[in-house]
Amino acid sequence: MHAYELFTAVKPAIVNDMFMWMRETDRNLYKTALGSLATNRKLRLAFLQKKPATEQIAWMHKTLMLKSSDMIGEHLLQVYFMKGQEEMLATFCDGLEIPHDGNGQVEGELPETLDADKLKTAVDALLEKYDPALVALYLYTFNIQTPDGWEELSKTLAEDDRLKLA
Template identity: 35%
Template structure:
């Protein structure tokens, strides 16, 4: 699933949480995304200066659902995960026995992941996180390889708590 499709599929609450986090905690990244998309839409920066923060966030969210801005959507989702959800990422990686830098970054992706590794990783994430957040991470993790990992696909399809759009 592409990043713009993920943004379209997640619940309004999670979209708002992600945009609010990026808007408040990584202000420069938010402004860059806003102005980058705005420039492609032939909008001047003044267009956004006349909008409230809520209106800016709502506008950006709608744009991130478009295929044209898939790369920006991917950057926003990755930024949120790598900054706001470090404990969730490291819980998965530790439980699945995947080496990482302690902040959720993986340099050497495994060729195979067993059902047991994925099950342990998912269970570890679900202790402190919503199923939809876990599902979003797994979808993005899958996108790191052309065909992903069959065991992650299986977990996403078989575990009812791992559904997008379910807040």
């Protein structure tokens, strides 16, 4: 799945939480996201900034569903998971025994393959602690970090009914 497809399929509440996190913890990131999407749609940032936050977020979500916003969407998902969901990333990396900095930032290269048993254990650990739709969004986001995704993860996402985006 591409990022724009993820934004189409995911629960709006998760996107709302993502942008509210950005707005509350890193105003510059939020403004940059809004500005990048405005530029992409040939709108002036000032026009969007006059709207209430709820309308801004709804507009960003709608815009991120467009194929033309795919790169921006992928980047925003990466930033959100790396900065806003560090514990989730660390749990996943620990489960797969992927070396990381303690916050989920992978040290070195991502593995070429994922061990199916370790993947199942890592996914189960995530689902015990987090909203399944958020876990699914994270796993889909992780899977687009390599051109064709990981075969094991793609299979898990397709077959595990707990990993539905909506």
